[in-house]
Amino acid sequence: MILRERLLEGGGLDGLFLSDHREKRDLAGIVGGSRDASVSETLAGKRVLLAVGGQMAAARAMLALDGLVARLALVPPGLAPEHVARIAADSESQIVVCDAEGLSEGDLPGLPRIDIEAAAKASAETGQETGQATEWALATSGTTGAPKLVAHTLDGLAGGINKAAAPEPGTVWSTFYDIRRYGGLQVFLRAMLAPASLVLSDRHEPVRDYLIRAGEAGVTHILGTPSHWRLALMSNALTRLAPRYVRLSGEIADQTVLDLLRTAFPEARMAHAYASTEGGVGFTVEDGREGFPASLIGARSGIEIAVRDDALYVRSGRTGRRYLGTAPEPLMAEDGFVDTGDLVERRGERFHFLGRRSGVINVGGAKVQPEEVEAVVNLHPGVSMSRVRARPNPILGAVVEAEVVLRAGTDAADPAALKKAIIAHCRPRLSGHKVPASVRFVDDLPLTSGGKLVRRMP
């Protein structure tokens, strides 16, 4: 399957569009139009890094390059230059497709560049033997700071999508996510494989403006994380939206957010999906209740779900194939199961999510490794040791809290001021969502028999 070829051959593109906060383009114009044989030749069979600013540019490049290049590594927006360089190295990219918003002049020296406007005119020679299955490389949301790259096939990425069903007439997809992230890419592919129109978001656009724009564009199908939705629920622009299908993924969907969305959109079909960059789309729950039915454990068509040692394991053609980079760790066990690291607990006929085994904290979709924060907290002269954990939060699902054992002799006459000082010490050293929202002083912290901090929630 080649995306652009499928769109051209399938037809039915009349009236379909892609839009973002700046422009609206006909889908037929994006995949049709004149092609540039020389730029196609330059890119054919190459490993390509896609480092553009906006999502419209990313969408156009994906449609032009799928089936032409050997590997397409997607740089999500807002990454630090050293992480972009890491993705370029791990993906062994030979050429970067970029624009001024996506890549600064001095970045990635030595790597040849092709401007997005030129690259968007490239195309696989459809129907020819030169066409090849492009490997897609997606960045994880990053636990220890540097994102990991996961290799996928297009067929695997699209494995959870029913490609045989004709789209409901008038379907317009949208997502709060960026389409260069796994969740957003699912929406991009759903729209392109239907085919249907797609409204792209922008990370700098206020929620209210996005909701109004999505409403005006007639969005019917929309995906966000529970955190995206909690924020949208607080905007009076939410009433501009009249979706037929509301989807949540990327974080644990709790009963509160599901109930609030049900009240806001009584007529809409509602689904929370369990998916990750490594594990692919696991399953979708549509009964409006948190957690998932125990009956999903086991093998169904194309996917097998297992619970081992209280964690969820997934085996299917939709999981990532492997990690990229030098000496990558194995993505799946020898039996083909991917360990998701998500802990679950069975209560009656339902499983509920407890959080991450590693203690990784999910702050509104951004992952925080506790050890990274502890290392910074521990640099404060008053701190003897610390343990960083998730503090439940109704807006972002969780924020970071540090439990601190003070050094003997530390002046704690004004505990509030000392807590503030520790947080202020972290702020210039950590990105915003990693800075502890609160500090608690404790007398000691429990250690395992092996001398490690006890991390598992009691």
Place this chain on the structure above:
Amino acid sequence: MSLRSTVHAEIAAVAAEQEKRMPPITDDLVMLETEFDSLCFALLVARMEDLTGADPFSEMEADDLPVTVGDLVALYDRAAARKAA
């Protein structure tokens, strides 16, 4: 300090720490039309829980969802009243 002035002061404090420019904080201010983003909101709610012991967001009806600063003050007011009752 009254609950209103606490809410106003904490919004200003969080915004300052996160380097967000805010218009003057009044009850009419619609928070999502400012630079006050989801992380700011999450920090505000955590601090208000530390200060008041109440987290009205966790048990909320759709009608309670705050849009303006005044809505937010009212939400904490009702939570405080429930605790006192």
